[in-house]
Amino acid sequence: MGDFLLRRWWLVVVRGVAAILFGIVSLAWPGITVLALVMVFGVYAFVDGVVAVAVALADKVAPSADRWMTGLLGVASLAAGVVAFTLPEITALTLLYLIAAWAVVAGVLQIVVAWRLRKVLSREWLLFVSGGLSVALGLVLFIRPGEGAIALIVTIAAFALLWGVVLTLVGIRLRTIGRRMAAEAELAEGTTAAL
Secondary structure, eight states: OOOHHTTTTHHHHHHHHHHHHHHHHHOOOOOOOOHHHHHHHHHHHHHHHHHHHHHHOOOSOOHHHHHHHHHHHHHHHHHHHHHHHTTTTOOOOHHHHHHHHHHHHHHHHHHHHHHHTTTTOTTTTTHHHHHHHHHHHHHHHOOOTTTHHHHHHHHHHHHHHHOOOOOOOHHHHHHHHHHHHHHHHHHHHHHHHHH
């Protein structure tokens, strides 16, 4: 998984930026209707899913377990996006449960990825935090579904912003590690060639 994410660090950054944009749009218009929230969430989930599935299918070098994990996260996001587009008149409670289920699944998968990367990244705790925040949001939404649409929108927006920042920082960290490892490998090749 480490090699896969080091080569595809931009995937994590794209997901982070998409989450930040979703959070900003949701906070900018907290009084938007449930239908508008469904559409904004659908776009975010669909883009997130398409990127993850495309990377999982395109990277033939990565171990199959890593590709499956990325693909599974992408399929979960795609499914949430498709449901949001095909059932736009769903009630606020149904939307809440859809988002809660997606957040729990995405969070658990993120924690699994963090666990697998613990030997590669020195700051894998950011991935654990991201996954933990996602699971926590999902559980809170399942436990307290009647808090109101505005509170739901603000909570989801705040979570999306925080999650997006964490994912973006992780992606930048992966890029830095990848470059450092490439430089070390190049130096080692130069040393070996000189001998």
